[in-house]
Amino acid sequence: MTALDDKINERFPGLVVRKDLVKAVKGNAIVPSYVLEFLLGQYCATNDEASIQSGIETVKEILRKHYVHRNEAGLIRSNIREKGRWKVIDKISVDLNTDKDAYEATFANLGIKKVVIDSDTVKAHPKLLVSGVWCIADVEYERSEDKNVEPWILSSIKPIQLSKFDYDAFLSARAGFTTEEWIDLLFQTVGFEPEMFGRRSKLLQLMRLVPFVERNYNLIELGPKGTGKSHIFSEFSPHGILISGGEVTVPKLFVNNSSGKIGLVGYWDVVAFDEFAGRQKRVDKALVDIMKNYMANKSFSRGVETLGAEASMVFVGNTKHNVPYMLKHTDLFEELPEKYYDSAFIDRLHTYVPGWEIDVIRGEMFASGYGFVVDYLAEILRHMRSDDYSNRYHGLFTLSSDISTRDRDGVNKTFSGMMKLLFPADNATEAEVEEILHLAVEGRKRVKDQLLRIDSTYPETDFSFTAQDGRKVVVKSLEETEYPQYYHKRAMGHDAPMSEGASDVSSASTSNVAQRAGEAKADAVGPREGHKVFSENQKGVTFADLFWPWLKGATNIVVTDPYIRMFHQVRNLMEFIEMIAVRKAPEDEVSVRLITCPDEVYPQKQQANLMAVESASTAAGVKFSWEFDGTNTIHARHIVSDAGWKISLDRGLDIFQKFEMNDAFNLANRLQAYRQVKAFEVTYLRAKE
Incomplete structure (x- = not known):
């Protein structure tokens, strides 16, 4: 058990369960996780191993005798x-x-x-x-x-659902966790291992919970297969329902006019449409029209009577192409069924979760630590649906006056939902409020930027906000940063999809492209001083691009990094040496010296790995050596060479997120450009004589 697991059990006794137990008891019982956790919560909500094993046997016996196969x-x-x-x-x-x-x-x-x-x-x-x-x-x-x-x-x-809970006790217990601990607790609750994901990836996946805590919230997530898009909506809560996008009818979803029977939106907090994507899917246009009205006005008609409902709408589906392909040829909504590929429908979406940023789920990503019994958290979230946290950034930040009422509603609802999830007692710091507001603005901006490509009648919008001290925060999506040459294309006519060769590029894009062109020209001339910032989940980053222009021609390189200890960190070092070996002239020799700190837990393994690097490097004309800092106090991470440059690294060489190292057929294993990076910064300075 981790220190966090201990704290979870101490603060929420009897309301948490070890998440790997669900698999242990499920067997061939095809039941949602919340059903199993309801039983586990009654018999295994403890950290006592003997009681857990006894509880598992009891739950298995109950399922064996009473679950109907x-x-x-x-x-x-x-x-x-x-x-x-x-x-x-x-x-x-x-x-x-x-x-x-x-x-x-x-x-x-x-x-x-x-x-x-x-x-x-x-x-x-x-x-x-x-x-x-x-x-x-x-x-x-x-x-x-x-x-x-x-x-x-x-x-x-x-x-099978919780009968009662103490909300005040929940808020009191929340105060005992740091923000990072609380995020990890929620992340373990939905079934994933926090150590396998970066902070941004965690927050993006927790956005899937916003429909449960926010009324009439409209969310879409499109991305590759296998990223767990529908998991939360099928397994997490007894207050949500997941249905196939192809099985939806007006009577089933809204109202049967002949019988007067209310549909799903009248009974469920969240209605999620699985496998929603598919350009050729047949869709009832009447359903789309009623859906648009409901998403905008929270109401629908039954004959002459108008009815209201609170159900949030979620649309999840798979994309066929990668992001740069979609941005170059069509847009990020290209996979919507034809009748939903409509600017009025898309404009009613409050946020777009970028499913392509979330890694394909692997076995080691599932949680083994403690999380809430999901039914307990589901009831807490349902209780908070009546609260409104959308004004919690007022007084700290001001949204751009350019943002329309509908855009502002999307931002506010996402912000409100995320604040309820992370800071239910309203105790966020200014930096934390800014982080959540930035995420909320980005989610709505992703919707609006694609509308600009689909419908020429939509105006460009300045998606930014201003802090109290006058600092302006301009929000960009990750795909906008990665692919500026494709991102800012505009529609050529009313409701006309963007053609591949369209040249109507916004002024913001023009300046961005010009800036990139200037950078490319400067790089062609040679390396220069500067500072680069990389966002979490960004791809396309390689050691060759980061370092080689500044190391070219060097014969002596010194890498100072106190954290070359674990296997993946030593592997990063090996890839740094591989980069040098591939790019230097075959007849040249380059010395690479590492200054690091000893691993206090596995020192022999660390030294064995470094000796293996030394042995392998020799054949390529790279003389590798290392030394341990005697004081064990170095913190700075940088690379200095006799080529006249110093490269300062806030994360050292450890810039990549975890990936499947044992899969020989995984591109991320073979090529750095296909890996997601952690958030990091690099500064290039002329080395002092």
């Missing part, structure tokens, strides 16, 4: 008949039988229908009427002489 439904029905009564875990839905004027339940896995359920139970749990709810139920069997009477009787039912 479809292929064993006949056996369970027989048990109910023979014993007269049996407890089952199943997904139960209810319909009103108007002929009998009675509510009847259907058990999804057990395969029984027309089970009479009393109206008070239905009123207490109205979601039974829409798509069903996972429950623990007592079912009885009583044969009747009347063949029209079903023998199944529902004697008791308990939806």
